Amino acid sequence: MSPAAAAQLAPVTSRDAPLPPPAHAAAPLAAVPSAQLPIGTLPQPWRTIGRHAVLLRLTPDEQARLDALTHLNHFLAQEVVPAMRGRFERDAAVATPEDRDQAFDLLERDPRYGIWSELRRNSMEVRQQRNLEAALRQRDELAAACRDALASAEAAATLELDPTFTAPDYLVKTHAHLLPGGYLTDGGADDVAVGAAYEASSYAVVPGRSGPHSDGAGRALARWLVARFPDFRPRRILDLGCGAGLNTCAVARAFPDAEVIAIDAGAGLLRYAAARAASLGIRNVRWVQADIEQVPERFGGADLAYTAIVLHETSHRALRNVFRSCHERLAPGGLTLHVEQPPYHDRPWFEQCMRDWDGRYNNEAFWSRIYELDLGDELAQAGFERPRIFEDRVSAVPWNTDPRAPGKSEDYGRTGNWQVVGAWRAPA
Amino acid sequence: MSAATPVTLPELAGPPRPHFIADAGQERLWNVVVALSTELAATRARLDTLERVLAERGTLPAGAVESWQPSTAAGVERTHDMQDYTRRVFGALTRE
Numbered sequence: 001m002s003p004a005a006a007a008q009l010a011p012v013t014s015r016d017a018p019l020p021p022p023a024h025a026a027a028p029l030a031a032v033p034s035a036q037l038p039i040g041t042l043p044q045p046w047r048t049i050g051r052h053a054v055l056l057r058l059t060p061d062e063q064a065r066l067d068a069l070t071h072l073n074h075f076l077a078q079e080v081v082p083a084m085r086g087r088f089e090r091d092a093a094v095a096t097p098e099d100r101d102q103a104f105d106l107l108e109r110d111p112r113y114g115i116w117s118e119l120r121r122n123s124m125e126v127r128q129q130r131n132l133e134a135a136l137r138q139r140d141e142l143a144a145a146c147r148d149a150l151a152s153a154e155a156a157a158t159l160e161l162d163p164t165f166t167a168p169d170y171l172v173k174t175h176a177h178l179l180p181g182g183y184l185t186d187g188g189a190d191d192v193a194v195g196a197a198y199e200a201s202s203y204a205v206v207p208g209r210s211g212p213h214s215d216g217a218g219r220a221l222a223r224w225l226v227a228r229f230p231d232f233r234p235r236r237i238l239d240l241g242c243g244a245g246l247n248t249c250a251v252a253r254a255f256p257d258a259e260v261i262a263i264d265a266g267a268g269l270l271r272y273a274a275a276r277a278a279s280l281g282i283r284n285v286r287w288v289q290a291d292i293e294q295v296p297e298r299f300g301g302a303d304l305a306y307t308a309i310v311l312h313e314t315s316h317r318a319l320r321n322v323f324r325s326c327h328e329r330l331a332p333g334g335l336t337l338h339v340e341q342p343p344y345h346d347r348p349w350f351e352q353c354m355r356d357w358d359g360r361y362n363n364e365a366f367w368s369r370i371y372e373l374d375l376g377d378e379l380a381q382a383g384f385e386r387p388r389i390f391e392d393r394v395s396a397v398p399w400n401t402d403p404r405a406p407g408k409s410e411d412y413g414r415t416g417n418w419q420v421v422g423a424w425r426a427p428a
Numbered sequence: 429m430s431a432a433t434p435v436t437l438p439e440l441a442g443p444p445r446p447h448f449i450a451d452a453g454q455e456r457l458w459n460v461v462v463a464l465s466t467e468l469a470a471t472r473a474r475l476d477t478l479e480r481v482l483a484e485r486g487t488l489p490a491g492a493v494e495s496w497q498p499s500t501a502a503g504v505e506r507t508h509d510m511q512d513y514t515r516r517v518f519g520a521l522t523r524e
């Protein structure tokens with residue numbers, strides 16, 4: 001891929017129009033066997049989740065409770081949001097809000113808004129708590145499954161934990177999306193409870209629309225890369241903030257000849273990710289506990305360094321460090337990519353409120369602020385050259401759904417319609 | 429149905445919990461409604477399973493449900509289950 005070709009990408013400038021589907025949205029879907037039901041955009045029940053050795057096991061009753069929460073969320077997004085929007089737009093025509101706080105004030109006049117918010121918050125709390133409870137109850141069984149999955153020397157070698165690692169403050173002070181203990185719950189030895197709870201909640205929150213393996217963003221990113229830069233053949237890929245490795249595995253599958261180095265702060269998450277990947281037959285990933293703000297030097301010379309839905313949970317300082325670290329660890333001519341929800345500061349007021357809700361009320365520490373930033377500027381400050389910086393849209397590879405024909409209303413902030421900001425490092 | 433082992437969750441770190449409903453009692457009531465709806469869903473799923481299993485394997489003799497008496501062990505299990513159930517539904521009442 002020549003940097004000149006990258007520079008030809010027109011930056012997305014107008015955000016007033018509804019988000020257009022990217023050109024590659026019509027490409028054929030990857031064939032992955034799935035037990036998912038042909039129910040369009042309706043919530044997939046828990047039992048359709050993709051199986052592997054360390055998957056959380058839920059009893060039929062636990063599953064039914066979780067499924068009830070997904071239906072509640074679906075109802076809130078599909079039925080209550082459009083109703084609130086109708087009233088908001090009538091009110092806003094008279095009261096004409098001038099900033100987001102005023103728009104929220106206006107929204108709060110609708111008695112449904114308080115109840116909607118309470119139910120959205122509470123269903124997230126209940127989902128996270130119950131999945132974590134189930135995972136902690138199964139801690140020993142899950143640990144045994146992790147041991148089995150990593151029994152071979154080859155599999156064990158994919159996991160590199162650092163007992164001296166200290167997590168950044170923001171991960172300790174705010175437990176993102178209401179998961180008690182956050183990403184850092186760790187019972188030592190083979191404990192993977194946090195990963196099992198994280199994947200369970202990830203599947204249930206969208207619900208199921210990111211595919212049986214909750215890897216919609218990874219598949220979308222890989223497909224976007226191949227469509228945009230067909231000659232780009234990364235050999236060393238850095239996945240920064242890989243979490244439970246849900247999206248990492250999709251990228252690793254798409255680039256089977258590459259070595260993927262997946263870095264995260266959470267030991268329990270990384271163990272889970274390693275055991276899960278081994279059980280899914282993915283062998284080209286190393287799972288490394290390290291700070292993505294300072295990627296260790298031994299991982300230098302990378303062709304691709306990306307974050308997938310990570311930065312909004314960090315801080316401005318961390319974001320700058322991550323971008324600088326990407327610049328340092330990329331080989332000349334290498335590519336950095338950062339996938340997040342699209343910015344919303346110039347979207348209509350109602351949409352702004354809906355999208356900002358997670359920043360205000362769902363423990364997303366940096367959400368409200370990151371979407372105000374010009375990430376292109378931030379990349380330039382990290383050392384990337386202006387003409388090599390670009391942005392684009394990445395749409396989820398739909399599972400049973402078509403992103404061009406969503407339900408009545410978008411579940412703002414939770415839909416597989418992302419912005420990617422990227423830059424090529426100057427060639428040698 | 430059997431009682432679940434109790435576990436203690438870590439504290440949730442972050443900003444104080446937001447309150448969207450001015451009246452604290454009403455907020456709890458909504459939390460109860462959410463929990464209750466998940467319990468009812470589980471019950472409905474079980475009943476549906478039972479009905480289908482029974483239909484597949486031949487029907488219950490008439491009056492079998494009405495005349496059935498739980499054994500002591502089943503009675504104890506049910507009691508524990510109901511205790512758990514009540515905590516899940518009304519747990520919001522214990523929140524600070």
Ligand SMILES: C[S@@+](CC[C@H](N)C(=O)[O-])C[C@H]1O[C@@H](n2cnc3c(N)ncnc32)[C@H](O)[C@@H]1O
Pocket residue numbers: 168171183217240241242243244245246247248263264265266269290291292293307308309310313314318
């Ligand atoms: C939303 S999650 C993971 C998303 C993941 N990329 C995926 O696609 O499934 C964000 C992750 O970033 C990690 N993280 C945030 N800041 C970090 C840091 N400074 N060093 C290492 N990991 C970090 C967290 O531990 C968490 O697992």
